[in-house]
Amino acid sequence: xxxxxxxxxxxxxxxxxxxxxxxxxxxxxxxxxxxxxxxxxxxxxxxxxxxxxxxxxxxxxxxxxxxxxxxxxxxxxxxxxxxxxxxxxxxxxxxxxxxxxxxxxxxxxxxxxxxxxxxxxxxxxxxxxxxxxxxxxxxxxxxxxxxxxxxxxxxxxxxxxxxxxxxxxxxxxxxxxxxxxxxxxxxxxxxxxxxxxxxxxx
Numbered sequence: 797x798x799x800x801x802x803x804x805x806x807x808x809x810x811x812x813x814x815x816x817x818x819x820x821x822x823x824x825x826x827x828x829x830x831x832x833x834x835x836x837x838x839x840x841x842x843x844x845x846x847x848x849x850x851x852x853x854x855x856x857x858x859x860x861x862x863x864x865x866x867x868x869x870x871x872x873x874x875x876x877x878x879x880x881x882x883x884x885x886x887x888x889x890x891x892x893x894x895x896x897x898x899x900x901x902x903x904x905x906x907x908x909x910x911x912x913x914x915x916x917x918x919x920x921x922x923x924x925x926x927x928x929x930x931x932x933x934x935x936x937x938x939x940x941x942x943x944x945x946x947x948x949x950x951x952x953x954x955x956x957x958x959x960x961x962x963x964x965x966x967x968x969x970x971x972x973x974x975x976x977x978x979x980x981x982x983x984x985x986x987x988x989x990x991x992x993x994x995x996x997x998x
Contacts, residue, residue, distance in 0.1 A: 801837075803837040803838050803839045804816060804817065804818040804831075804836065804837070804839070805817045805818070805838070805839055805841060806823070806828065806838050806839065806840040806841070806853075807840075807841055807842075807843040808840055808841070808842055808843060808849060808853065809843045809844075810843075810844065814827075814828065814840070814853075815843070818838075825856055825857050825860055826860070828840075828853065828857060829857045829860075829861065831856075832857070832895070838850075840853040858870075883969075934957040994997075
């Protein structure tokens with residue numbers, strides 16, 4: 797026997813209405829978003845077929861949030877890269893890496909808030925914070941690559957590493973690298989503002 801609370805069942809009808817079986821009331825995507833933010837677990841099922849459609853509904857919630865001014869969390873460069881992975885041979889590895897990275901970020905978010913407030917006093921992150929985030933991302937990639945290698949020993953990781961290590965023409969890559977660096981710094985600045993807003997609201 798277990799006392800673990802079961803997720804609330806949300807039924808979605810053909811008219812797109814959502815019914816919360818826990819509260820016996822119709823809800824909206826915005827209501828479900830608040831449930832997620834409050835840590836309440838739920839599963840969305842098709843009222844007619846019983847099919848689990850939680851993923852598609854959560855994607856709709858993200859879409860609505862991204863459409864709101866000042867709410868965007870997904871940079872265009874990230875979305876483009878994510879789309880490129882669909883159908884790619886590495887597609888199966890992406891969900892695990894994203895889940896691991898976001899989980900680690902969630903675990904560290906309070907520490908990051910306090911560090912940003914203490915170190916920068918409300919100012920935008922400097923090179924030191926940029927380097928720290930870059931190093932954390934690099935460690936995440938290394939850890940995940942090692943973990944994947946333990947279970948998929950036949951993946952030609954060495955070939956992939958050699959391909960990534962090939963030098964690109966300096967004249968062609970230098971402007972792009974500079975643009976990507978500026979874009980990433982702007983993304984970090986946006987993240988700083990969002991984290992500060994969350995900290996003030998907590």
